[in-house]
Amino acid sequence: MINVVWFKRDLRVHDNEALVRAAKTGRVLPLYIYEPSLWRQEEMSCRQHDFLKVSLEELNSALHELGCKLIIKTGDAIDILRDLHVRYGISHVYSHQETWNGWTYQRDIKVARWLKSQDIKWFEVNQNGVIRGLKDRNGWAKKWQTQMAAPQFLAPKGIESIGEPSDAIEVHPNRSNNPAEILLKGGRKEGIGLLNSFLNNRGEYYTKKMSSPLTAYDSCSLLSAHLAFGTLSIAEVFQAAENRKIEIQTLKKSERSKWPSALNSFLGRLRWHCHFIQKLEDEPRIEFENMHPAYNSLRCDTFNEDHFAAWKTGNTGYPMIDACMRALIQTGWLNFRMRAMLVSFSSYHLWLHWRRPAIYLGSLFVDFEPGIHFSQMQMQSGTTGINSIRIYNPVKQSYDHDPDGVFIRKWVPELAHLNNSEIHEPWRANINTRYPAQIIKEQIARKKAADSVYGLRQNNAHHHSKSQEIAKKHGSRKSGLRTMQFNKQKKQPLFDPNQLKLPF
Numbered sequence: 140m141i142n143v144v145w146f147k148r149d150l151r152v153h154d155n156e157a158l159v160r161a162a163k164t165g166r167v168l169p170l171y172i173y174e175p176s177l178w179r180q181e182e183m184s185c186r187q188h189d190f191l192k193v194s195l196e197e198l199n200s201a202l203h204e205l206g207c208k209l210i211i212k213t214g215d216a217i218d219i220l221r222d223l224h225v226r227y228g229i230s231h232v233y234s235h236q237e238t239w240n241g242w243t244y245q246r247d248i249k250v251a252r253w254l255k256s257q258d259i260k261w262f263e264v265n266q267n268g269v270i271r272g273l274k275d276r277n278g279w280a281k282k283w284q285t286q287m288a289a290p291q292f293l294a295p296k297g298i299e300s301i302g303e304p305s306d307a308i309e310v311h312p313n314r315s316n317n318p319a320e321i322l323l324k325g326g327r328k329e330g331i332g333l334l335n336s337f338l339n340n341r342g343e344y345y346t347k348k349m350s351s352p353l354t355a356y357d358s359c360s361l362l363s364a365h366l367a368f369g370t371l372s373i374a375e376v377f378q379a380a381e382n383r384k385i386e387i388q389t390l391k392k393s394e395r396s397k398w399p400s401a402l403n404s405f406l407g408r409l410r411w412h413c414h415f416i417q418k419l420e421d422e423p424r425i426e427f428e429n430m431h432p433a434y435n436s437l438r439c440d441t442f443n444e445d446h447f448a449a450w451k452t453g454n455t456g457y458p459m460i461d462a463c464m465r466a467l468i469q470t471g472w473l474n475f476r477m478r479a480m481l482v483s484f485s486s487y488h489l490w491l492h493w494r495r496p497a498i499y500l501g502s503l504f505v506d507f508e509p510g511i512h513f514s515q516m517q518m519q520s521g522t523t524g525i526n527s528i529r530i531y532n533p534v535k536q537s538y539d540h541d542p543d544g545v546f547i548r549k550w551v552p553e554l555a556h557l558n559n560s561e562i563h564e565p566w567r568a569n570i571n572t573r574y575p576a577q578i579i580k581e582q583i584a585r586k587k588a589a590d591s592v593y594g595l596r597q598n599n600a601h602h603h604s605k606s607q608e609i610a611k612k613h614g615s616r617k618s619g620l621r622t623m624q625f626n627k628q629k630k631q632p633l634f635d636p637n638q639l640k641l642p643f
Contacts, residue, residue, distance in 0.1 A: 141227045141301065143220070145234040146171045146209070147243075149266055149369035150194040151327055152201045152294040156264040157233040162295035165230065168223065169202055169298070171195060173213045173308050180242050182501035182509075185311040186321050186471045190505055192308060193325030194370050201327070207298040213306040216246060217253045227301075229259050235266040235369075238420040240509040241427065267366075267373045268413040269420050269510075275611050276417075283413055287377040322356070322470040323364040323505040330365035334376060337362070338383045338402075345401035351540040352463065355474030360405065363472075363506035366412065377409050416510030418613050426513045427494070431524030431609060433595060433602045438492040446489040449578050450481075451499055453551075456577035458563060459537035460484050462550035469550075471505035476540070479519050483531040486520035487588035488579055493520040521592050524606040525614055528592055530585050537563040 142161040146169065149155055161167045177183060199209040212219040223229060232254060237243055254261045265271070268283040311317075337345075337360040348354035365371045384402045387395050419425060429435055449455050453464035463481055467473045473481075478500075485496045497516040501507045521528045541547055544562035548555045553574040554562050561568040566577055596602055 140230040141166045141168050141223075143167075143223065143229055143232045144169050145232055146198065147234055147237050147369075148239065148367065149235045149372075150191075150198045151370055151372065152198070152205065153327075154291040154372040154375050155294070156266065156292050157235055157262070159292045159295060160262065160264065161231070161233040162298055166301065167207070167298050168227070168301050168303060169207060169209050170219075170223075171198075171209055171211050172216050172219055173211055173306070174216060174246070175213065175309060176215070177242055177246075178309075178311060180240065181498045182240065182507060184502040185313050185317040186503075186505050187507060188311040189317060189321070190323065190325035190364055190368060193329075194327070194368050195308070197326040197328060197370070201294075202298070205295060205298045207300040209305070210301075210303045211305040211308060213309065216250050220250070220253070223303075224257060224259070229257075232259060232261045234261070234263055236263045236269070236271055238269055238416050238510050241423065244423050266369070267416065268410075269417050271420065273417065273421055276614060276616055279414075279417065280410065280616070283410060287374050287409075288381075289374065291372070291375055291378070318469045320469045321505065322472045323361060325364075325368065325370070327365075327370040330362065330371045333361050333365070334371065334379060338379060342401050342405065343397050346397065346404045349404075349474060350476045352466065352474055352477050352546045353541060355477075356472075359474055361472070363508070367506050367508045373409060373412065377406065380406050380409070412508075412511065414615055415514040416508065418514045419510035421612060425517060426509060429522040430517050430613070431522060431602070431605055433524065433599065433605065434522040437522070437591065437595065438486075438490055442492060442495070443489065446578060447485075447491055447495065449575070450485050450489060450491070450496070454575045455484070455489075456566070456575045457484070457533045457537075457581070458544075458547045458551055458554055458565065458574075459541065460533045462541075462547045465550040466546075467500075467503050471503060476536075479515070479529075480531040480533060480536050482516060482519040483529065484533055487530045487592075488533075488581065488584040490584075490588060493517060493522065523609065523613075524602060525610045528589065530589060532581065532585065534563060534581060 142165050144158050144161045144167055149157065150171075152158060158167075158169070178188065195209065195211065202209050220229065220232070237247065251261060263271075265286065268286045270279065270282065273279065341357055342360065344354075345358050345360075348358035362371065362376060366373055366376070380402055384399070384406070387398045387402065422430070450460070450464065453461035453468070455461055459477075460481065463473055463477045467481075481500070482493070482496065485491045486493055493516045497513060500516075501509075501512055504512070517523050518526050519529070537547070541563075543559055544554075544557070547562055551574065553572055554565055557565060557568060557570070561570070565572065565574060
């Protein structure tokens with residue numbers, strides 16, 4: 140009989156509770172199941188695939204040091220587990236509790252049913268502070284803090300090898316679409332290097348520099364993909380940041396510079412990271428449906444394919460929008476404020492339902508994390524019923540975060556010849572250029588969208604009642620259940636503005 144450790148989004152041997160527990164109970168087969176059906180989902184891309192392959196190679200090397208190897212099997216999870224059970228006899232399956240996309244959610248339901256039919260026990264451990272079976276958010280933050288502070292699990296000293304061959308991982312079907320400039324590279328070594336450089340050098344001005352695409356590439360942690368694939372655990376990142384905070388506090392006040400603010404901001408975003416994943420764990424349907432049903436009537440009549448195509452390719456006529464989209468296409472990463480701006484523009488100015496833009500953006504993000512992604516898509520599209528409506532003005536964002544047009548000139552070379560007074564609003568320059576005209580008039584589109592959303596909220600008793608239910612289930616609070624406060628004029632719930640801040 141063997142115990143199977145099913146690696147999913149925990150591609151490491153350090154601080155891996157499932158691996159440690161399995162190693163204490165008998166022979167272990169470390170297994171990664173490569174599922175072609177999963178990688179054929181629209182939100183899955185070759186850029187994520189490349190990150191996975193490097194991470195699996197390093198995981199195999201780490202297991203080799205423990206005396207075994209990673210067994211990779213390609214195919215359907217139940218078929219693979221059934222075959223292993225016939226040949227070895229599976230006593231237990233160990234894995235972490237996975238909160239991921241709808242495909243994996245349905246797969247786990249089927250696997251659980253099959254394991255139960257075979258009298259095989261499946262132990263799923265918590266790895267990121269997300270709580271399964273949570274009734275409401277009371278006390279969630281305290282429980283999260285406790286788990287993050289718990290001792291990390293040290294890798295087993297040795298694991299008996301099982302002579303089982305591995306399958307080759309297929310080439311991703313869209314391999315040719317992966318550009319060479321992808322920023323985030325896979326593997327635990329890369330993740331450790333980024334963590335150390337952020338905490339000891341790059342992150343000093345994190346609080347101030349995270350918002351602008353000019354400075355975010357250097358000043359943000361760039362750990363998001365490593366947390367998404369589990370090459371690092373969120374607990375070890377949290378504890379490393381806490382230890383660095385303690386170290387900074389021993390310095391003279393004049394020597395601390397901006398580190399205390401940066402570390403506090405970063406630690407807060409680690410909590411928000413799990414806060415948003417918890418939403419999808421509690422309500423998997425929000426990957427596909429509006430969180431608040433009152434918004435089902437919005438953006439449902441038409442979907443402008445021309446607007447969608449222009450937005451997808453960075454040809455909307457708005458320089459900051461287009462520069463951000465083109466940068467994302469080429470690098471696979473974008474800082475959070477600019478992600479929010481892209482979603483806001485598609486949802487409000489272009490009046491596109493969030494679902495198709497969400498799938499497209501998911502395929503571009505190396506760090507695609509469904510819990511954060513779909514929760515944020517709804518939040519930035521105004522369909523949660525519990526968050527303030529924030530419609531980003533792309534022209535103002537351009538002036539604020541790229542005042543000299545450096546970022547725009549890099550990613551929209553058609554505008555490189557314009558001066559600083561022209562590059563943010565090229566339509567005012569009256570100069571012939573290959574750059575497209577504005578796809579919409581910003582002020583008109585913004586007002587129309589705001590009127591539609593606020594009109595739905597005003598004097599709507601059902602909206603208010605349902606929002607209260609959603610707030611109880613999903614609303615953020617550090618302890619206890621907060622009384623919901625509303626903007627008296629617009630019947631709009633007021634929540635902590637930090638809900639917009641995440642650790643990208």
